[in-house]
Amino acid sequence: MKPSQVGDYIIIAQQTSCEGTVYKIEICYTTLLSIDNKHIVIPNGTLSNSIITNVTARDLRKLEIKVGISYDSGIQKAKEILEEILHNDEDTKDDKGMVRFVDELGENAVIMGLRVWVATDKYWSIKWRLNQLIKEAFDANGIEIPYNQVHVKEESRI
Incomplete structure (x- = not known):
């Protein structure tokens, strides 16, 4: 065996x-x-x-990407952008069932996710390309991707 x-x-x-x-x-x-x-x-x-x-035993592999968006950003708009990116990408298998979802209501962000089938031999190149497309599309549509920040409050001096 x-x-x-x-x-x-x-x-x-x-x-x-x-x-x-x-x-x-x-x-x-x-x-x-x-x-x-x-x-x-x-x-x-x-x-x-x-x-x-x-990892390479099958021709297709499920790709999952998660990205956080600001609580001030529109969830529905973010889902529409993700769907458009997936449907316009020539390497994603939209006939196999694409899924977009809200994964988590995190401490600093709403975690959006997508799952899509891709060719195993193109998995990494598709993942990297989709990550870039998501960032660019979110930027162009005003969907903020937050990052951890520390706010320092200045104390008044007497």
Whole structure:
């Protein structure tokens, strides 16, 4: 039984920072290449006793992005912007069910979210592009993305 093959991107749950693309599978060891091109050599016994997430096993992957908006910004307008971005993007699968939602009423922001199916091999480039498009569209439409701020009150001197 092989939970992965050469070329798959895997994450090994029991190992800290142990993930990468399967480079070589041998009798005793499997070699991964990390995203910064380090060789990670793992005994196959360790692999067989670990939970392995094979990120590239499927052609499609669900992408989730969350972004906070100001409590003064319009939730409905933000949802409309997210929907427009998703429907206009050539790499999102709108026939597979796109979801836009209010995820949380946070301490400093209303956390908006979206979920959409994308091609696994384009996952990161789509995520990065959508993040940029969301920021630009929110800016253009007056939807504020808040950030933590410290307000210092000046004391009057006597």
